[in-house]
Amino acid sequence: MNENTTMDTTAAASLDVWLTMWNSDSAIARRICSTDFRIHFLNSEADGSNPGDDVLGADSFADYLDRYHATHPDTVFSEVARAVDGAHGRLLWNVRSDVGAAGGVDVFDFTDDGLIREVWSVGGTRPHQS
DSSP states (O other), X not given: OOHHHHHXXXXXXXXXXXXHHHHTOGGGHHHHEEEEEEEEESOOOTTSOOGGGGOOSHHXXXXXXXXXXXXXXXXXXXXXXXXXXXXXXXXEEEEEETTEEEEEEEEEEEOTTSOEEEEEEEEOSSOOOO
């Protein structure tokens, strides 16, 4: 197996649990995210704050997810489609909550060993159609 295939396999495994982490288990972030992890959101919280901007590293992201789970307990993410190409990946997702449903896309950069280093996360105003 060549190095790129090994990374693709590990990166794919990280994406396997990405939405489980968002739905319920913030500790997963410490297993699949790098120590220099960053996430970029293009939306703000209802109060205008942008707490995702302060995330730096896997531990910080796990803490962010704990706060997210506490304030959004009925929110559920589901996978629509995904792809991993070497050091990059994409995940299309839908989200449902008591407020409604929407869809989005996360674009990933992976480390050489398949950990998630950086994510650009963009949500839309309607869910993806299956």
